[in-house]
Amino acid sequence: MDKNFTPLDWHRIMLGEAPPMFLAEIGLRILMLFVLLLLVVRLLGKREQETLSPMQQMLMIALGSAAGDVMLYPEVPIAAAAMILFGVALLTILLEKTASRFRPVRDYIESRPRILLRDGKVDFDALAKERTTRRELYAVLRSKGAVALSQVELAVLEVTGAISVVLNDSKPEQRDLIDYLLDSAKKPPHHDRAGSH
Numbered sequence: 001m002d003k004n005f006t007p008l009d010w011h012r013i014m015l016g017e018a019p020p021m022f023l024a025e026i027g028l029r030i031l032m033l034f035v036l037l038l039l040v041v042r043l044l045g046k047r048e049q050e051t052l053s054p055m056q057q058m059l060m061i062a063l064g065s066a067a068g069d070v071m072l073y074p075e076v077p078i079a080a081a082a083m084i085l086f087g088v089a090l091l092t093i094l095l096e097k098t099a100s101r102f103r104p105v106r107d108y109i110e111s112r113p114r115i116l117l118r119d120g121k122v123d124f125d126a127l128a129k130e131r132t133t134r135r136e137l138y139a140v141l142r143s144k145g146a147v148a149l150s151q152v153e154l155a156v157l158e159v160t161g162a163i164s165v166v167l168n169d170s171k172p173e174q175r176d177l178i179d180y181l182l183d184s185a186k187k188p189p190h191h192d193r194a195g196s197h
Helices: 010-015 022-044 054-072 078-101 103-110 124-129 134-143 176-186
Strands: 114-118 152-157 163-167
Touching (some): 010 078, 078 103, 114 124, 114 134, 124 134, 134 152, 134 163, 134 176
Antiparallel strands (some): 114 152
């Protein structure tokens, strides 16, 4: 931090020391940051989004960063932070309105539910595409009361990141979900990726 700044300099506090055209650069930065955040959130996949929607995640990241910088650094003016806060919020609102009117936009931003398991058969390709492991899926199935894959009529990865499970009323002949857990506990730790059977 520069020690030669004047405290309570209202011009510096409100507008900073950069030339006025810097606000145009901030507008460009907002747009670039918004696109990058959208790509990052999309790349993370639905399982990372269980508590917040993609739009909420981007908004929280941008707002937290802008608010943090303006509070910590005297050279960051409030006008720049306000432009970022309002700019990202406006882009978020516009994108949500666009997504509500155009299904392809909504499907890209929020994705679609994906069936991970149907009638006791795991779709390993779907697991791989969603970067979800068999271990994670089986843990959710057990938490819903299933002891065997044959009990599971449907397991769906929802757009929220949660896995919904529909069980049937059949009495399983085997307890493969429990056996898988017990076998995993006996083996040394290893990567159980979705594609491994």
